[in-house]
Amino acid sequence: MSTDTLNLKKPQPQRATLYQVAEVAKVSKSTVSRVINDDASVAEETRRRVLEAIAVTGYRVNQSARALASRTTGAIALAIYEDLATYFSSEFSSSMVMALQDFFFEKDIQVVLVPAPDQRRQLRIEQYVQQRHVDGAILLGPVREDILLPDLLRDKVPLVIGGRPARTETVSFVDIDNSGVSEQVVAGLAKLGRKKIGFITGRLDNPAATDRLLGYRRGLSNAGLSQDDGLVGIGNWGFKSAVSATEQLLANHPDLDAVYASNDLMASAAIQVLKDSGRSTPRDVAVVGFDDTPLASSLSPKLSSVRQDPELYARSLGSLLLAQISNEQTTPQSTILPTQILWRDSSGTPPEN
Amino acid sequence: MSTDTLNLKKPQPQRATLYQVAEVAKVSKSTVSRVINDDASVAEETRRRVLEAIAVTGYRVNQSARALASRTTGAIALAIYEDLATYFSSEFSSSMVMALQDFFFEKDIQVVLVPAPDQRRQLRIEQYVQQRHVDGAILLGPVREDILLPDLLRDKVPLVIGGRPARTETVSFVDIDNSGVSEQVVAGLAKLGRKKIGFITGRLDNPAATDRLLGYRRGLSNAGLSQDDGLVGIGNWGFKSAVSATEQLLANHPDLDAVYASNDLMASAAIQVLKDSGRSTPRDVAVVGFDDTPLASSLSPKLSSVRQDPELYARSLGSLLLAQISNEQTTPQSTILPTQILWRDSSGTPPEN
DNA sequence: GTGAAAGCGCTAACAC
């Protein structure tokens, strides 16, 4: 086992330390420390002198020393278990990350992104977090729970997962009710008189994808509608995958009258294929997507979609992490966020509740 | 001035320290330190005992302590001066970041991304770097030099910029010869017999964009071709901007016979507009792009483009940073990388030579 | 309101 990370020489140029500031200001180190930490109990005049000394010496806090003494780094990691280009191509994800930064920015906590596109790097992140470069971590994307989590959890590193983990009892997470809302989508379509409702999945290695599928199935059985595997097309979140999936659906069931796709992009592919096959949306086939990306409202017809709120998601993740970092919040907490179905033109007249 | 970042309680649970490992293994702290740092001079038997003790105690290096003692963090920052979704939507950029991670991965250095989409956060990054959370930083995207750089440079923080900075003498950077290659593109088009060569710029707040424009102009004058502002359309790297730019170009010069666009996406927009106006590419108007993204080879006709190598770019940035971190490499160094013009169908027969 | 003293957990000479 090598934890060596230092084939570098001593890099740092000389910099003023707290002690030197103290000398210049003719106070003790403690006082300087109080000033830089905004401790109330410093006389105004003293504070002024210290501030001046800081300016003169060009002093900057040394984070390593502070972290060692205070046991806090003032930074948290956002581990992204996916290729970054892919991850940020999702509207929802990038808004969410943005909101996450805002959340921590206010609290004076630096957010660092650590990409973990493959297994090698996932292990590296594990080290990074365990070695306390950061006070905690938020795990996003298709988290490889088998590799990373056990070790991290054993070490009681503050951790929150975005999305439902496989074993929900061991770790804090934030998720939306994917299956519940999918059930409602199907119920809505049924209420609109649709009988043959197809479904296009996301990548099935992803709990969100399987949960949506589950909800779709429950929705069908609630509505007493026909349920067969020919109505389920396997997609992978991408446009092309949905093109094939829709073609397959149509081949299996030419009388299809609705398609619910696991994201907007795939829904747009479905509309495309339906149109190419001479079917009109929503007249012949209703279509519903997921995520309510800008794409949804720019399509024609406008796409009905399920909206999840990235800001809310971010705040939930952030609060859960902070709770773990500050309190001795030991038991895993989870939050299931509400979603909203936006019925637009692509599904015809909205089902009045 | 507040550098307070700690409104958190002591978060860390108790963890084994070096000292405790030493006790269990019945050796000194130094020996344990040698083992975890892969120092050669440890007897095999001793090493075994220590490793065992590490396993038993569940010991992990405390990065803060190590950093304080060794003056090295084993991490570097990638500061991205742009919205991440935008930044990663560029094929070149995301490959480059990927390559950068690989580069440092091999050297056991953790790369962290710190997004700096706006000025508030740019200042925060400055702190982050100055406080020595990391050993150095690579600045990517449209770096706001006025804000960040002076302070950072004063502190002698190891720093490299990706792209040409405004004042090249003060800081290390890596860039390609944007103007030179643009000159060659125009020379090539001229050799192919094109006389009225239009240009579509990128965002002009970006040195790469202005350099390409410069090269275009030089190319025209080298070839003795007509040069007027009506031949230059202002784009912003985006598809839509290039649509308008091309329309404008066509309005100014209906006899346009070539368009050189500052990236592939804008080149594709140009081809589109030309086609809509009844002009064929390359017969009526030759088109050349920049970056050689996958888009270039997937267009029809295949797009001629300027290729820059993301891996090479990454390695150059990495080496320059490492040199600054390890050596006392004080004088700013810069590297200008070669590029390659790929003549494809969109410009007609390649200019031999 | 301010200072003294004792670490935080590690690395790095330097002995032996």
Add this chain to the structure above:
DNA sequence: GTGTTAGCGCTTTCAC
């Protein structure tokens, strides 16, 4: 090969 001894630059009681 291994141990001893000093720190690294801060925060944090605890006195005063």
